[in-house]
Amino acid sequence: MVAGEGARRKAEARSPDGAVKVTITEIAREAGVSVPTVSRVVNGRSDVSPATRARVEDLLHRHGYRRRPAAPGTKAALLDLVFNDLDSPWAVEIIRGVEEVAHEAGVGTVVSAIHDRAGAARQWMTNLRARASDGVILVTSALEPGLHDELRHLGVPLAVIDPAGRSPVAEAPTVGATNWAGGMAATEHLLQLGHRRIGFIEGPPRLLCSRARLDGYRAALDAARVAADGDLVVPGDFYPESGFVGAGRLLDLPEPPTAIFAASDQMALGAIEALRRRGLRVPQDMSVVGFDDLPEVRWSSPPLTTVRQPLSDMGKLAARMLLDLARDVEPAAPRVELATELVVRASTAPPRRA
Amino acid sequence: MVAGEGARRKAEARSPDGAVKVTITEIAREAGVSVPTVSRVVNGRSDVSPATRARVEDLLHRHGYRRRPAAPGTKAALLDLVFNDLDSPWAVEIIRGVEEVAHEAGVGTVVSAIHDRAGAARQWMTNLRARASDGVILVTSALEPGLHDELRHLGVPLAVIDPAGRSPVAEAPTVGATNWAGGMAATEHLLQLGHRRIGFIEGPPRLLCSRARLDGYRAALDAARVAADGDLVVPGDFYPESGFVGAGRLLDLPEPPTAIFAASDQMALGAIEALRRRGLRVPQDMSVVGFDDLPEVRWSSPPLTTVRQPLSDMGKLAARMLLDLARDVEPAAPRVELATELVVRASTAPPRRA
Numbered sequence A, B: 001m002v003a004g005e006g007a008r009r010k011a012e013a014r015s016p017d018g019a020v021k022v023t024i025t026e027i028a029r030e031a032g033v034s035v036p037t038v039s040r041v042v043n044g045r046s047d048v049s050p051a052t053r054a055r056v057e058d059l060l061h062r063h064g065y066r067r068r069p070a071a072p073g074t075k076a077a078l079l080d081l082v083f084n085d086l087d088s089p090w091a092v093e094i095i096r097g098v099e100e101v102a103h104e105a106g107v108g109t110v111v112s113a114i115h116d117r118a119g120a121a122r123q124w125m126t127n128l129r130a131r132a133s134d135g136v137i138l139v140t141s142a143l144e145p146g147l148h149d150e151l152r153h154l155g156v157p158l159a160v161i162d163p164a165g166r167s168p169v170a171e172a173p174t175v176g177a178t179n180w181a182g183g184m185a186a187t188e189h190l191l192q193l194g195h196r197r198i199g200f201i202e203g204p205p206r207l208l209c210s211r212a213r214l215d216g217y218r219a220a221l222d223a224a225r226v227a228a229d230g231d232l233v234v235p236g237d238f239y240p241e242s243g244f245v246g247a248g249r250l251l252d253l254p255e256p257p258t259a260i261f262a263a264s265d266q267m268a269l270g271a272i273e274a275l276r277r278r279g280l281r282v283p284q285d286m287s288v289v290g291f292d293d294l295p296e297v298r299w300s301s302p303p304l305t306t307v308r309q310p311l312s313d314m315g316k317l318a319a320r321m322l323l324d325l326a327r328d329v330e331p332a333a334p335r336v337e338l339a340t341e342l343v344v345r346a347s348t349a350p351p352r353r354a
Helices: A005-009 A024-031 A035-042 A050-062 A089-104 A118-131 A145-154 A179-193 A208-223 A240-251 A265-277 A295-299 A311-326 B005-009 B024-031 B035-042 B050-062 B089-104 B118-131 B145-154 B179-192 B208-223 B240-251 B265-277 B295-299 B311-326
Strands: A078-083 A108-113 A136-139 A158-161 A174-177 A198-201 A259-262 A287-292 A305-308 A335-338 A341-343 B078-083 B108-113 B136-139 B158-161 B174-177 B198-201 B259-262 B287-292 B305-308 B335-338 B341-343
Touching: A024 A035, A024 A050, A035 A050, A050 A145, A078 A089, A078 A118, A078 A311, A078 B108, A089 A108, A089 A136, A089 A295, A089 A311, A089 B089, A089 B108, A089 B118, A108 A118, A108 B078, A108 B089, A118 A145, A118 B089, A136 A311, A158 A311, A174 A179, A174 A208, A174 A311, A179 A198, A179 A208, A179 A259, A179 A287, A179 A305, A179 A341, A198 A208, A198 A240, A240 A259, A240 A265, A240 B295, A259 A265, A265 A287, A265 A295, A265 B295, A295 B240, A295 B265, A311 A335, B024 B035, B024 B050, B035 B050, B050 B145, B078 B089, B078 B118, B078 B311, B089 B108, B089 B136, B089 B295, B089 B311, B108 B118, B118 B145, B136 B311, B158 B311, B174 B179, B174 B208, B174 B311, B179 B198, B179 B208, B179 B259, B179 B287, B179 B305, B179 B341, B198 B208, B198 B240, B240 B259, B240 B265, B259 B265, B265 B287, B265 B295, B311 B335
Parallel strands: A078 A108, A078 A136, A136 A158, A158 A174, A174 A335, A198 A259, A259 A287, A287 A305, B078 B108, B078 B136, B136 B158, B158 B174, B174 B335, B198 B259, B259 B287, B287 B305
Antiparallel strands: A108 B108, A305 A341, B305 B341
């Protein structure tokens, strides 16, 4: 059976371990409001006064209330997939994975971008209440703390893809990729080809995944007893232009590298263009490795050697966790990193003989 | 006020010109069912027998019924954005545009892929009913005829982006791009550079946009009094591999072209890779032009000369039309083509002197 409005409104108060703790009737009595009013708050309706909503949400939270565990066989109707920005080809990979799982379960995938702006995030939260979403998947999202609290009070199940830092909601399950191992694999590949001076273009340092890739790069150099040279690490922000600029900085060093490992595919494409403009060929004059394995880099010129992040699988897994949570099934493993994999194509080769 | 369930269920029967024609009570009487049953059908609920649903939908359709014109100031809660596949970077461009407009209006954007398979489309239709979506945007979608009829019967407003052929629902507004003018502009650019043998890699012939781009190419050749050579037109399917193969076929001609116009950016990237593998440089040995202006081609090597399709603006306009329709406002112009624009970058140059 597909959940109609009836099923979407059904709700019981449960403690975090899944046992029914209080009924909505008890919450209503304690708050001094009607049962339909509690139900309206539970379902994120807007026709409740702010004071009443705050009182009821506080009680729901204090009683460890968990929203609408659907009866067995019923299906949630909507999940929210939230990006900071919809400006990267990797967003579509994650959407594809989430949509595939949600679609099969009869659940719609609502895609939103909050643009790192408080106003847009606030609007999204209002919309989320209005549509009584059954769960939220945040992608590398740094929601402001006030919104974390609201999400927790709403009691909507939450999962996080590619956590930017500590999970914004402590109890939310997270799905990431083995960024450290991927950074190490890419660097080992270049070392095995004979490179010793390997440049690294970083991601934004506030993201955990950036730090993990950098540490993987350093660990591989260490293991090969190659001294790390701080000049060979230049900043980037995952976007192509920063790869273009970063590669330029590396080429301008008194002793430039013979290979560049960029912490994202998009920066690797920017780096390749910087090399082309200086008349340098990839891989004959310089090897380049990326990170992500976006579909388009199979067709870059040359096709890019990169570290595959299973973005679509990450989306699938997060969606499955969320659908489980919506049925009050705790995920078996709430902190998961899916394996990355080195994909060797045509942008890497042994260093040119000096 | 944000629409709660109450507003989402409110519905009146209207004729296509917006005048109230029959009430739900009259439909119920004529169908021999209760008013709540008609309401359940109108709202796509699943708890109605198939026979009753069919009878009621038939009556609603015969009376020119239009679903839920929201009261002024209320907002629709959800719109559905439907792709055949979520496998192309241009999908994210359209999603971005639709989401931006929907988000501002307090409306969630539900993204789905129906994979050109009847089963998935059927499941989507079931989900659509269950979530009582306020409108549907189809992207280049060839829904099977049975589903067109169901959509029409459901009375959900519909808009089509980049219509694949005749509009699947005759009265639905469409948003496209000036494909013919774009094909002409790309070809004129190559002619002005001095090219006379210009290869063309086609899109799928069943899509109107493919045909329009090809006709634009031919029109530009005609206008310049350059004889069209049928060997210079090779098939493709918009994906990179077909550009790779198509470029190979053009290069194998007894008299190969000096420039290639690919009807999509992804095919242009495939063509550039085919040239690289044969040791040919772009643009020194061969010029290449694409179509779309995906964000990534700013950073292809070399950056691609292409025809910009305003994909994100197309998404925005379709979303606006749909939100208008949901408020029973007919779009001022129901068939719109947004202007394409030639963007000259580094992949085109005069032909090499023989």
